[in-house]
Amino acid sequence: MIYNKENKTITTERLVLRIFEKSDAETVTKLCNNYNIYKNTLYIPYPYAIDCALSWMKNHVDNFDADRSYEFAITDKETGMLYGAVALSNNQRFNNGEIAYWIGEEFWGNGYATEASKAILEFAFNVKGYHKVYARYFASNPASGRVIEKLGMVREGILIDHVMKEGRYEDLIHYGIIRP
Numbered sequence: 001m002i003y004n005k006e007n008k009t010i011t012t013e014r015l016v017l018r019i020f021e022k023s024d025a026e027t028v029t030k031l032c033n034n035y036n037i038y039k040n041t042l043y044i045p046y047p048y049a050i051d052c053a054l055s056w057m058k059n060h061v062d063n064f065d066a067d068r069s070y071e072f073a074i075t076d077k078e079t080g081m082l083y084g085a086v087a088l089s090n091n092q093r094f095n096n097g098e099i100a101y102w103i104g105e106e107f108w109g110n111g112y113a114t115e116a117s118k119a120i121l122e123f124a125f126n127v128k129g130y131h132k133v134y135a136r137y138f139a140s141n142p143a144s145g146r147v148i149e150k151l152g153m154v155r156e157g158i159l160i161d162h163v164m165k166e167g168r169y170e171d172l173i174h175y176g177i178i179r180p
Contacts, residue, residue, distance in 0.1 A: 001119040003127050008064060010072065012119045015112065017072035017086060019064065020057045024073055027082045028053040031104035040141040041102055042163060067092065070123070074103070074116045083107045086116040088124055088133070096132040097124060101147070113147045121151055125179045134176035138165070145173060153177045 002011040010017040020028070029050045031037070038046030045052055063069045071087045084103035091097055099120055103113050117135075124130040135153060137144035153175035161169035 001122045003123060008061075010119045010123055011077065012115050014077050015083075015115055015119070016075050016077050016080075017116055017119060018075060020060055020071065020073045020085070022054070022057070024082055025050050025053040025057065028057070028085075031082070031084065032102070034105050036105050037102055039165065040138060040144065042138075042165075044102065067128075069097075070120075072116070072120070074101075074112055083110075083112045084116075086113070086120050088120050088128075090128070090130075094131075096130055096134065097128075099124075099133055099135045099148075099151075108143075113144075114150045117147060117151055121177070130179060132176055132178050134174060136172045136174045138163075139171040139173055145175075148175045151177065 004011070008019050029048055029052070032044055032053070033046070033048040035046055038044055038048070060071045063071070067090050069087060069089045071085060074083045074086055075081060076083065084101065084107065086099070086101040088099055089097040099117055101113050101117055121133055124133045135148045137148060139158070154177065156174045156176050159172040159174065162172040163170050
């Protein structure tokens with residue numbers, strides 16, 4: 001992982017993680033206007049319109065500069081193609097944060113979420129100096145759990161019927177890792 005502070009980019013073997021640009025709104029809308037993305041995420045609405053993308057991206061730079069959160073577009077290193085997003089919250093009071101991600105369905109199964117999340121974990125520990133990073137996923141989305149396990153996170157517990165999605169309660173499975 002190579003972090004470029006000036007450009008706010010993280011480069012990995014296959015990916016460049018960068019700040020979203022207004023010109024990404026159309027692609028974000030296309031990727032997120034997908035029922036399978038919606039059902040596996042806590043906050044992405046469905047249907048997903050371009051206004052959703054623009055509103056979501058509006059404060060990314062300010063949040064990054066204020067060390068509130070870091071939202072990165074996951075892009076192909078060679079082509080620049082946008083695959084999804086990875087984010088890291090910053091709870092400064094407790095020196096920890098949550099990793100969250102989504103990948104467009106057409107790009108599932110290529111390891112992009114894992115590669116991007118590993119880079120964000122390294123960013124959290126080595127650049128931002130976090131003590132702990134955590135992640136959570138719906139019990140109904142075990143693929144997300146496999147990504148989290150590949151980061152070396154340890155299962156910390158299950159919050160039973162913790163959130164409601166589409167009129168039914170979902171368990172949230174929590175994982176975490178302490179800085180080595």
